[in-house]
Amino acid sequence: AQSVTQLDSHVSVSEGTPVLLRCNYSSSYSPSLFWYVQHPNKGLQLLLKYTSAATLVKGINGFEAEFKKSETSFHLTKPSAHMSDAAEYFCVVSDGGTYKYIFGTGTRLKVLA
């Protein structure tokens, strides 16, 4: 069975400092992994995805994530936070066993001026 754990429900950073949002997954098959962002009262937007090509994945707005199979992790990072990054972030796993998508419970990122 597949599952996703987002290790922090809330993260606060100062503007201009690095962002780290942690995600661990479990999957019986080779997974695809995604990060989505949801700004307040908005829909979901894809930040980046891992699909078994390069393990370091670059996404939009300066975000990137590294797939580490040995650690079953897919942490999201950004070198320098911007006020507009304040939002909720979801890690998502899918695999070829069920074709379902499993979302983590989300991490709310707060950016302090």
Next chain:
Amino acid sequence: EAQVTQNPRYLITVTGKKLTVTCSQNMNHEYMSWYRQDPGLGLRQIYYSMNVEVTDKGDVPEGYKVSRKEKRNFPLILESPSPNQTSLYFCASRTGTYEINYEQYFGPGTRLTVT
């Protein structure tokens, strides 16, 4: 413009009154899905459809029905809504049937309140 549309966007209803939330996509996507979003729980998949006339249960299907008679439409039916179905609902679609590499595109959401 490529998009997923949902209607209505907001709905307040009473317990037991049947309702349908429509979802339509104009991208010729095979895969469509419904999710509900609740605080602290993230998004949970209700039902998904791999293609026309092919649907399957997600993780929280109780109290919901779906149908996929046309490729572009995937309505969500609540035959007898209850207050615990008060939630924010999202429809999503993606290309491919078995290709899990493709990302989903989400609709704007439907906020449902059942009193």
